[in-house]
Amino acid sequence: MKKILVTTDFSDKAWNALVYVLELYKNIPCELYILNTYDLNSTQLVTTVSSQRVGHFYTSIKIVSEDRLKKTLEDIQNTKLFKNHTFQTVSKPGSLTKVLRQMTAQYKFDLILMGSKKVSNSKQLFLGSTIKRVLESEFNPPILIIPEDVIFKPIKNIAFATNFERIYYKSEINPIIDLAKHYNATVKMVRVYNGSKLNTVQHYNTTTLEDFFRNVKFNFHMIPDSSNVEIGIQSFIDEQEIDLLAMITYKHSFIERLTREAVIKKMTFHTKIPFLVIPADHI
Numbered sequence: 001m002k003k004i005l006v007t008t009d010f011s012d013k014a015w016n017a018l019v020y021v022l023e024l025y026k027n028i029p030c031e032l033y034i035l036n037t038y039d040l041n042s043t044q045l046v047t048t049v050s051s052q053r054v055g056h057f058y059t060s061i062k063i064v065s066e067d068r069l070k071k072t073l074e075d076i077q078n079t080k081l082f083k084n085h086t087f088q089t090v091s092k093p094g095s096l097t098k099v100l101r102q103m104t105a106q107y108k109f110d111l112i113l114m115g116s117k118k119v120s121n122s123k124q125l126f127l128g129s130t131i132k133r134v135l136e137s138e139f140n141p142p143i144l145i146i147p148e149d150v151i152f153k154p155i156k157n158i159a160f161a162t163n164f165e166r167i168y169y170k171s172e173i174n175p176i177i178d179l180a181k182h183y184n185a186t187v188k189m190v191r192v193y194n195g196s197k198l199n200t201v202q203h204y205n206t207t208t209l210e211d212f213f214r215n216v217k218f219n220f221h222m223i224p225d226s227s228n229v230e231i232g233i234q235s236f237i238d239e240q241e242i243d244l245l246a247m248i249t250y251k252h253s254f255i256e257r258l259t260r261e262a263v264i265k266k267m268t269f270h271t272k273i274p275f276l277v278i279p280a281d282h283i
């Protein structure tokens with residue numbers, strides 16, 4: 001049974017992500033932990049003069065959180081998508097990253113689910129401050145990020161963006177293999193290159209990937225380097241009709257550059273599809 005940690009702030013994006021994952025694993029037994037975290041905002045803290053008052057605020061927020069989690073469970077039952085799933089609700093004080101760190105240490109989750117807000121009027125995934133902090137915290141489970149307006153459809157093509165420059169481990173590739181097997185999907189490995197051929201190390205690593213993916217459909221793609229890697233990958237997604245994008249995050253990876261870039265506009269990754277971020281097994 002898969003164990004999935006679902007984060008929610010009771011927004012439309014969070015609900016959409018939850019519905020997506022219920023559809024994604026509709027025929028797979030899953031135990032879902034639906035997590036809401038809460039904290040006092042800066043204004044409440046500044047105006048609060050006693051520890052008793054702080055305790056009152058926290059109690060009030062906790063009651064609201066628990067009530068809304070109960071309502072979320074009722075909404076799930078109305079979807080008729082829960083036949084193979086069990087649910088637990090978790091309401092905890094503190095920042096999301098702090099609580100995630102505690103819960104991932106306590107439980108062995110197979111996946112963390114997050115919803116992402118769209119940018120302006122376009123269906124694009126925005127790596128906002130909350131997701132950015134979570135990705136930088138380097139949690140062990142893979143993180144599946146669902147854009148706000150994405151509607152589930154069976155996965156036919158998975159893009160695995162990588163540069164073939166590091167050794168791959170089976171634990172990193174397994175989340176991709178599991179989805180590819182379940183949906184009989186094709187894994188399309190894509191490298192953005194600068195015109196140079198693969199070196200000896202890269203050739204060895206592609207051979208390793210061929211072995212890992214031997215029981216699923218897969219192929220390799222090279223796309224020319226451009227001034228904007230994000231645009232290159234997005235073009236590939238559009239041309240190849242990709243349903244899900246997967247990447248491994250490790251030092252000097254594309255994800256690290258994306259999340260650590262100081263300029264806020266560089267935090268926008270223009271993908272209209274679910275985004276699976278897999279932690280490196282060996283950093």
